[in-house]
Amino acid sequence: MENSVRIKVGLASCGIAAGGLDVLEKxxxxxxxxxxxxxxxxxxxxxxxxxxxxxxxxxxxxxSTMYGYLNAVDIEDILTAHLIEKKPLTEHIVVSDKFxxxxxxxxxxxxxxxxxxxxxxxxxSIDEYIERGGYEALQKVIxxxxxxxxxxxxxxxxxxxxxxxxxxxxLKWQFAYNxxxxxxxxxxxxxxxxxGAFMDRSVLEGDPHEVLExxxxxxxxxxxxxxxxxxxxxxxxxxxxxxxxxxxxxxxGFIGKNILGSDFDFDLTVYEGAGAFVCxxxxxxxxxxxxxxxxxxxxxxxxxxxxxxxxxxxxxxxxTYSNVAWIIRNGAKKYxxxxxxxxxxxxxxxxxxxxxxxxxxxxxxGMTLRDxxxxxxxxxxxxxxxxxxxxxxxxGGCIPESLLDTPVDYDSLTKTGAIMxxxxxxxxxxxxxxxxxxxxxxxxxxxxxxxxxxxCRIGTKRMLEILNRITQGKGEKxxxxxxxxxxxxxxxGSLCGLGQTAPNPVLTTIKYxxxxxxxxxxxxTCPAGACKDLVKYEILEDKCIGCGACKRACLVDAIxxxxxxxxxxxxxxxxxxxxCMTACKFDAxxxx
Amino acid sequence: xxxxxxxxxxxxxxxxxxxxxxxxxxLQNTQAQLGFLSKExxxxxxxxxxxxxxxxxxxxxxxxxxxxxxxxxxxxxxCHGTACHVANAPKISEALYExxxxxxxxxxxDLKFTVExxxxxxxxSLAPVIMVNDKAYGRLTPDKIKDILAQY
Numbered sequence: 227m228e229n230s231v232r233i234k235v236g237l238a239s240c241g242i243a244a245g246g247l248d249v250l251e252k253x254x255x256x257x258x259x260x261x262x263x264x265x266x267x268x269x270x271x272x273x274x275x276x277x278x279x280x281x282x283x284x285x286x287x288x289x290s291t292m293y294g295y296l297n298a299v300d301i302e303d304i305l306t307a308h309l310i311e312k313k314p315l316t317e318h319i320v321v322s323d324k325f326x327x328x329x330x331x332x333x334x335x336x337x338x339x340x341x342x343x344x345x346x347x348x349x350x351s352i353d354e355y356i357e358r359g360g361y362e363a364l365q366k367v368i369x370x371x372x373x374x375x376x377x378x379x380x381x382x383x384x385x386x387x388x389x390x391x392x393x394x395x396x397l398k399w400q401f402a403y404n405x406x407x408x409x410x411x412x413x414x415x416x417x418x419x420x421x422g423a424f425m426d427r428s429v430l431e432g433d434p435h436e437v438l439e440x441x442x443x444x445x446x447x448x449x450x451x452x453x454x455x456x457x458x459x460x461x462x463x464x465x466x467x468x469x470x471x472x473x474x475x476x477x478x479g480f481i482g483k484n485i486l487g488s489d490f491d492f493d494l495t496v497y498e499g500a501g502a503f504v505c506x507x508x509x510x511x512x513x514x515x516x517x518x519x520x521x522x523x524x525x526x527x528x529x530x531x532x533x534x535x536x537x538x539x540x541x542x543x544x545x546t547y548s549n550v551a552w553i554i555r556n557g558a559k560k561y562x563x564x565x566x567x568x569x570x571x572x573x574x575x576x577x578x579x580x581x582x583x584x585x586x587x588x589x590x591x592g593m594t595l596r597d598x599x600x601x602x603x604x605x606x607x608x609x610x611x612x613x614x615x616x617x618x619x620x621x622g623g624c625i626p627e628s629l630l631d632t633p634v635d636y637d638s639l640t641k642t643g644a645i646m647x648x649x650x651x652x653x654x655x656x657x658x659x660x661x662x663x664x665x666x667x668x669x670x671x672x673x674x675x676x677x678x679x680x681x682c683r684i685g686t687k688r689m690l691e692i693l694n695r696i697t698q699g700k701g702e703k704x705x706x707x708x709x710x711x712x713x714x715x716x717x718x719g720s721l722c723g724l725g726q727t728a729p730n731p732v733l734t735t736i737k738y739x740x741x742x743x744x745x746x747x748x749x750x751t752c753p754a755g756a757c758k759d760l761v762k763y764e765i766l767e768d769k770c771i772g773c774g775a776c777k778r779a780c781l782v783d784a785i786x787x788x789x790x791x792x793x794x795x796x797x798x799x800x801x802x803x804x805x806c807m808t809a810c811k812f813d814a815x816x817x818x
Numbered sequence: 819x820x821x822x823x824x825x826x827x828x829x830x831x832x833x834x835x836x837x838x839x840x841x842x843x844x845l846q847n848t849q850a851q852l853g854f855l856s857k858e859x860x861x862x863x864x865x866x867x868x869x870x871x872x873x874x875x876x877x878x879x880x881x882x883x884x885x886x887x888x889x890x891x892x893x894x895x896x897c898h899g900t901a902c903h904v905a906n907a908p909k910i911s912e913a914l915y916e917x918x919x920x921x922x923x924x925x926x927x928d929l930k931f932t933v934e935x936x937x938x939x940x941x942x943s944l945a946p947v948i949m950v951n952d953k954a955y956g957r958l959t960p961d962k963i964k965d966i967l968a969q970y
Contacts, residue, residue, distance in 0.1 A: 243941045243954035275943030421938040422900030459846070459883055461940065462952075500842050500881035503937065517839035518873075519880040535838070578901035578942035585943050616900065652900045666903050670937065676880075758908075779961060781916050801916070803909045805960050 231264035231309065233257075236280040236345060238271035238431045239463055240424075244278035245298060252301035253281070262309055270432020272345025273586035274329060277320050280345075283308055289323030332583060335602045337564060339572050340548040341588045344432030349467050352474040355435040361480055363554035364442050368488045371554075376447040377403060380550065383558035384570030389415060389506075389543035390618065390647045391723070392569070392636040398540060401530035402448040405538040410450035412441055413534065413541040415511060416457040416464070419503040420619030421670060423650035425574040426544035428586050430457065430464035433548070434471035440547030442480065442492055443554060448540050451491045456511050458499040468496050503620075503674035507722045508541045510676065521676045522722035543648070545574055565591035569635035579616075579652040580607045589634065596630040599653060610655040613754075614738070618647025620667045620674075621727030623734030624660060643734040645727070659756035660739040661746050665693040667731035675724060682725030685716040689732065698759045701747035706736060755817050758802045762818050765806075767792050769814035779809035819858045826851040827859060831866050841869060841877055845884060854885040890925045890932035892970050895949040899938030905945035911935065913960035914948070917967060930970070 233253060237246045250268070257264055272280060277294035281304075284290050291314060293304055300318060308314045314322075320329040347354040355361070367376050381396030402410060414437060418426040430437060441453050457465050472494055475481040483491045497515055504510045505520040512534045514520040533539025549571060553561045562570045569591040575598065578584045582604035589598055595615060599605070606612050614624040623644035625632065632638050639646050654663065672686035689712050692705050713729030720726050736743060745753050752760040765776070765785075772790040784800040787793030795806070807815040830847040834840035844863060849855055855878055864871035878884045896911050911922070914933055918926050925932040941947045944956025948966075955966055 239939075239954070240941045240943055243944055243947065243956050275941075278943070418940075419937065420900075421898070421903075422942055423938070424940040424942055427940045460936065460938070498843070498846060499883075500846060501883035502881050514842065515839060517841035517877070519876055576942060578945065579904045584901075619900065650900065652904060654904060658904055663904075666900070674937075781913055781960065801912060803912055803960055804906075805909075805913075808959065809961075 230284075230286055231262070232267065232284040233264050234267045234269045234282045234284075234348075236270070236272060236278065237268040238428055239461075240271060240275045241278050241280065242463075246279045248298040249279045249281060249296055249301060252298045253305065256302060256305045260306075260310065262305075264309070267348045268350070269347065270344045270349045271428040271586060273341060273428070273588075274320065274332075274583070275585035276583050277329065277585075280320070285309075287312060288314060288325075290321075291319060291323070291325070292321040292327065292329075293318045294320035294329070329583075332587075332602055332604065335597070336588050337572050337590045338588050339552050339561075339564075340429060340436075340545055340574050341432070341586065342552070343436060344428060344586075347433065349432050349434055350470050352435060352471070352478060355433070359555060360435055360551070361439055361478075363551035364439050364446075364480060365486060366554055367443055367446055368486050368490060373403060373447045373449060376443060376554070379554060379558045380447075383549075383553045383561040384565070384568075385546065385549055385553065385561070386569065386636060387542060388545035388549075388573070388648065390621065390645060392646060395542060395546055398530060398542070399444060399447050401528065402450075402538050402540040405531055407538050409452070409537045410448055411534045411537055411539040412445045412448065412450045412453040413511070413515070413539060414441055414453070414455040414547055415506065415508065415541055415543040416455055416461075417499050417506045417511060418458060418461075418544070418648065419506045419674075420621075420648055420650045422576065422578050422616075422652045423619055423648050424576045425586060425649045427461050427464055429544050429548055429574075430461065431467055434464075434467050435475065436548045436551060437468075437544055438471055438475055438481070438494065440542075440550035441494065442485075443550050444540055444542065444547065445492050446490055448538070450540070451493065453492065453494045454515055454534075455494065455496045456499060456505070456515060457496060459501060465496055465498055472496065502676070503670075504676045504722070504724050507724060510722065511541070512539065519676075521678050522724075524721060545649070566633065566635045568637055573634060573646070573649060575649045575651045577603050577651050577653070580610065580655040580658070581605070581653040582607055591635045592633045594631050594633055595625065598634060598651070599630070603653065606653065606655050610657070612653070613656050613658060614654045614660065616644075616652040616654065616663065616731070617650070618645040618727075618730070619650045620671045621645060621723065621730055622647045622650075623730045624654075624663065624738065625734070626738040643730065643737055645730070657754055657756060659697070659752050659754040660735045660742045661693065661752075662697055662754075662756050664732045664735045665690065665697055668693055668728070671724060671728040675728075679720045679725055681716045681719030682728065685712050685719070686725075686728055688712060689716075689729070693732070696743065696746045697752070697757045699746070699750040699757075701743075701750075703747065705747055706740070706743050710736065761802060762797065763795055763800060763802060763804065763806060764816055764818060765793050765795060766814045766816060769812050771812060771814075773811075775809045775811065776806035776815060779805040781805060819852075819856060819862075823852055823859070824862060827862055827866075831863070841867070841874065842881070845874075845878060849884060854888050856886075888925070888929070890929050892931050892951055894931055894933045895936045895939065896933065897939040897941070897945070897947045897949070898935050899942060899945070901942035902938075902946040907946040909960050910946050910948060910958050910963070913963045917963055931967075
C-alpha cells in the first residue's frame with residue numbers, strides 16, 4: 227500500500243520564492259523519521275500561484291489531494307494526519323478527488339491544453355512526459371505524415387500565434403516551407419518581456435518537452451535541421467530545465483541525427499537573452515542571436531524569407547509551439563471545437579494585480595473577461611470595486627467595466643483598443659490611478675526603446691514627461707490633446723511593434739478614463755489617491771490614542787508626539803510611504 | 819586585471835571558438851567569471867576574437883544585463899513589473915534606498931549591496947517582490963526591508 231504513495235511539491239520560480247524548498251526539506255525529513263515509503267517528486271506550476279506553496283499527495287485511499295497555502299511548520303501535522311492517521315486535515319486542502327476543496331471550481335472552469343502537464347509531471351523526467359502521450363505526435367508526423375500534411379493540419383486547426391499579433395501559424399509555416407534554401411532555422415521566442423506576464427516561464431519550467439516537441443514538428447514541416455530557443459536570462463530555472471530536457475531528448479533519439487530512424491536531423495541550442503525588451507520582436511531577436519545589438523529591421527523581407535543569417539526562418543513563441551503536439555495527436559478538428567469562429571483553441575493568461583486568485587489560467591477562447599476575472603479569478607481582493615483590466619502589457623490597453631462582457635478572442639479585444647497580447651492580465655481596483663498606470667507603461671517603453679526610430683525614441687520620452695507632469699499636479703490645459711497627437715505620430719513613425727503599440731496604454735486610458743486625466747490637470751487631485759504628489763497623510767485628532775505605532779513605523783522620523791497624546795506628521799519630512807497608515811490599528815491615519 | 823583574470827577569459831573564449839555569433843554568450847560568461855566587464859576585458863576579447871572593440875562596446879551597452887562597473891557583494895533586484903507596481907513596489911524601492919542610502923542602480927559605499935530595478939521577475943502572484951542574489955522575497959511591506967537586509 228505504502229509503496230504507491232507519491233508526493234509532489236510545486237517548485238517553479240513562484241513556488242520556490244514562496245518557500246517551496248523549505249517545505250520539501252520538511253517532507254524529506256518527515257518521511258525519513260517515520261520511515262514512510264513514498265516517492266517524493268518536484269513538479270512545475272499548476273497555476274494556483276496565490277495558494278503557493280502547494281503539495282499534492284497521491285495514494286490509494288484518497289486519490290489525489292492537493293494541499294495549499296503551506297508553510298514549512300504545517301508539514302508535520304498535515305503528513306501525520308494524512309499518511310499515518312489517515313484523517314487528512316481538510317482545512318489545508320485546496321483541490322481533492324475525495325474532499326472537493328475550495329479551489330476545485332476554479333480548475334473546472336478551465337480547459338488545459340498547453341498547461342495539461344504543468345504541475346502534474348516532473349519536468350526533469352522525460353519518461354513522465356512520454357507516459358502522458360509525449361513524443362507520440364513526433365512519431366506520428368515522421369512515420370505517417372508529409373511536411374505538407376503537417377502544415378495543412380495546423381492550418382485546419384486555426385491555431386494563431388500566441389505571442390500577441392495572432393498571425394495564423396499554419397500559414398507562417400507554409401511560407402517558410404515554400405522558400406527553398408540550403409539551410410533553414412526554427413526559433414522559439416521565449417523572451418517573455420511584458421511586465422506582469424509569466425505564462426511562458428511556467429510552461430518552460432513545468433513542461434519543457436512540450437515546447438521541444440512542437441519545435442521538432444515545425445522543423446520537420448518546414449525542412450529545417452537547426453533550432454534555437456531564445457530565453458530571457460531572468461529565467462534561470464527555465465534555462466536549466468530546457469537544457470536538461472534537450473539532453474534527455476538527445477539520449478532518447480528525439481533530437482540529433484536520423485531521428486526515429488528517418489532522414490530527419492535536428493539540433494537545438496538554448497540561447498540566453500541579455501536583457502532587452504525589444505528582443506521579443508522577431509527581427510531584433512534574430513540580430514541578438516547573431517551576436518549583435520538587438521535592433522529591429524524593416525519587414526519585408528519577413529523571417530520566412532530571410533531570417534537568421536539571411537536564411538528562411540520560422541519563429542513562434544512558447545505557447546504557440548506548446549499547442550502543436552496536442553493538435554497532431556488529437557486532430558485539428560478537435561482543437562477547433564474550442565474557441566470562436568476566428569480564434570480557435572485556448573489561451574493562457576497570467577492573472578495578477580488586485581485579484582483574489584492570482585496565477586496561471588488557461589481558458590477556451592471566447593470566454594468573457596467577466597468570467598475570467600470573477601469565476602476563474604475569484605473576483606477582486608477585499609471585494610473592492612473593479613476599475614479596469616490591463617491586457618497585453620506595454621503594448622496593450624486598459625478595458626473598463628462597461629466592456630467586461632467582451633469575449634476573449636483576438637478580434638473582439640482589438641476592437642476595444644487593447645490587444646490579446648501574450649497573456650498578461652492585470653486587474654485594477656478603485657485604488658489604482660489610470661494616469662499613473664499609463665505613465666508606468668510609458669516609462670517602461672521609453673526605457674526599452676532601442677533608439678532606432680526617432681518618434682519612438684524621442685516621442686515616448688516627451689509623452690512620459692507630460693505624464694510625469696500630470697501626475698505631479700503640474701498638468702496644463704491641452705496636455706491630453708498633445709498626448710493624442712504624439713501617439714498618432716509614434717504609431718505611424720515606428721518600424722517595429724514596440725513603437726507602434728507603445729501609445730496604446732495612454733490612448734485607451736484617455737478613451738475610457740478621460741475624467742481622471744481631467745481631475746489631475748484641472749483640479750490637481752488624484753481620484754484614486756495613488757499619485758504621491760497629490761496626496762497627503764494626516765492623523766485624525768479624535769481617533770489617535772497616542773499609541774506610537776505610527777511613529778515607530780515611520781522610516782524617516784516624520785511623526786512626533788508624546789505617548790498617549792495626539793501625534794502629528796511633519797509634511798516637509800514625510801515621504802508618503804504609507805507605513806503609518808498600515809501600522810495604525812485605529813484608522814486614525816487618513817490619506818487625502 | 820590580474821593574470822588569472824586573462825586566463826579565465828581564455829577559458830571562456832576556448833569554449834565558444836568557431837561558433838557563429840557567440841559574442842553575447844562570451845560577454846555573459848566573462849561577466850559571470852569576473853563580476854563585471856572592465857575596459858581591459860573588452861579590449862582583450864576584441865584582440866582575441868578580432869571583433870572591433872567599438873562593436874563589443876555597442877553590444878555591452880545595449881543590453882541591461884552587462885555591467886561596466888564593479889558591483890556589490892549582494893545584488894538586490896527590485897521588481898517593477900506591472901503586478902508589483904500595482905502592489906506598491908515604488909514604496910519598497912524607497913524604503914530600500916532610504917535604508918541603504920543609495921540611488922537607483924547604485925552600490926553602497928562598503929560594496930556590500932548593489933540595487934537594481936528590473937522589469938519583471940515573473941513571481942507576480944507574490945507581488946511586491948525583491949530578489950537578493952538568487953533568493954526571492956515576496957508579499958513585502960516597507961517595514962520588512964530592514965530584517966531582510968540584516969540577513970546579509
